[in-house]
Amino acid sequence: MHLKSVCLLSAIFSLSSTAVASKSCSGKDTGSSRREINFLKGAVTQYQLTNPLNDGVACACYLLRKFDRYAVFREGEEEYLREANGYWSATVWTTPRCIFTPSGASDVAKGIAIMKECRALFAVKGGGHYPPPEMSTITDGVLVALTKLKTLELAEDKKSVLVGPGLRWGDVYRYLLPHNVFVVGGRITNVGVPGFLLGGGISYLGSRWGFGMDNVEEFEVVLADSSVVRANKRSHLDLFWALKGGSSNFGIVTSFRLTAHPITGKAWIGKFAYSTATDPDTGKRNHMETVLDKLQAFVDKNDDTSGVLPLFMYVPQHGGPIGDISVIKLDVEGKMEMGAGSIQGEYGPTPDMIHVPKLFKDMTEEIPPMMGAWNISHPYQLTLAMNPDAPDGFRQSFRVHAAKATRESLELITHIFYNRIPELLEKLPAEEILQTLGQTSVIIQPITKNMLKQGEKRGGNTFGINSSQSYYWYIITVTWFDPKYDEIMNEWSDLTSELTYEALGKKGLSHPFIYMNDAHGNQDAFAGYGQREMKRLKKIREQYDPKRLWKKGLVGGYKIPE
């Protein structure tokens, strides 16, 4: 018998007894054959005939588990708990009826066939970092958790790396450490790979390489009909483009091939904290003017070797308002010597800082930070240093808007944010503030012209944003501990976000783009995409998902409107 048919028969045989086959004879995961999918459809029909209750989720959970009982978990099992609670924000913890953990593209394809045929609602989870509830979770359906898809393979020529959707950015950076190449990934190591890339992806070095999505060379994706395709510049070009910002509207991505950028392995990295409390004598916020001036100068410079992320926070446990600024400058020429040090308020830097980027030289000379630390090391270090700022397991919310990157925008955004803090504090019992409010902040993400141009240079993406202007995509965030304050926190965040956007609008400084990866569930992420891009996205969706599986069957994610 021909080898191929032996493989197919053995795959179907194993499928009908215990496990869903996931590899072809070559060892490569090539997806499922039509025969396998038809076999599964038959199994669903059989189930439905003997279980006329019409409970699609029960049907899917039963059959998924029947075909691979080591891949499907129910409440009470350890793996179930780990996956159901394995999200960044406690606001999204929930109880799926069962959790399906596929091991490869063909498992995903078979799972989709079963869930579709059973008419079960399902959700897809990558790294679980979306803070809004029911975006990568589901209360009474099947959760497809991609945790086991951990491919990590640097190409022999070191020009690209294959990355599975079950990974976090820290896994990828660590793997690449010895190879002196870097990828465009999250600014915090714990963020998941797939959601980040499918929604855009802002890294510290966006001005050099563009968004994460601009650096995907190929998506392997399971489509609504359970076929597995590779979308790249040569094949499925429309789908390739649509996945760059089109999120989960086209299929489940089972691997990403990312451009690997050569680096020297060194960068100047620093993290500094400034008090932004109001000076009782002047009535002005300490240091705010200078910090904002320098930030604006940095963004105007549009330097493609540096990146900055400013957070203006209110942290009750630290006694109030703080500006937290992290910065990176890549050692492009390989001339930086090693060095490290810290800054302790009035005592200044110890030892003297070397290779310090201009932004920080000016800033630290004019206004010494309360504290800070810098070193010259691998860019990965900065993403590690950011982790403690965003621990797992608290209640969190994000709301995002966009503004033109002007000094006046910075003024308005920070001013309105700090002016709204007393209203939030008034709503909370005074004696409980420390136990109630973790922090609230406005994070101002510079989206430079260079960053947008890099996207155009790499084939374009779905955002449709003009690169003749820089922007600030600012996020209002809140961290709290007790669900009884959910409503207060959400109302305050909604209003703060709206008031800021309105104020910017009145000055002609607002921009309609809503960055999906930082949006709240009640924000319409696709409303800010370019009109031409939306038209094209809809056309491509019609081609790849005419029956709208990803709109009607997949719960969560932002949906392309009709």
Ligand SMILES: Cc1cc2nc3c(=O)[nH]c(=O)nc-3n(C[C@H](O)[C@H](O)[C@H](O)COP(=O)(O)OP(=O)(O)OC[C@H]3O[C@@H](n4cnc5c(N)ncnc54)[C@H](O)[C@@H]3O)c2cc1C
């Ligand atoms: C602490 C923190 C730091 C962050 N830092 C950054 C940052 O530096 N830059 C930035 O741009 N953003 C950042 N974000 C936002 C982040 O990019 C988004 O939350 C992103 O969705 C996270 O990806 P994930 O895989 O963890 O998400 P998940 O919550 O698992 O998924 C997000 C969405 O993608 C869908 N999805 C997941 N996997 C797949 C797949 N394989 N195929 C199809 N659909 C899929 C899910 O169904 C869901 O709708 C941060 C968020 C947090 C909470």
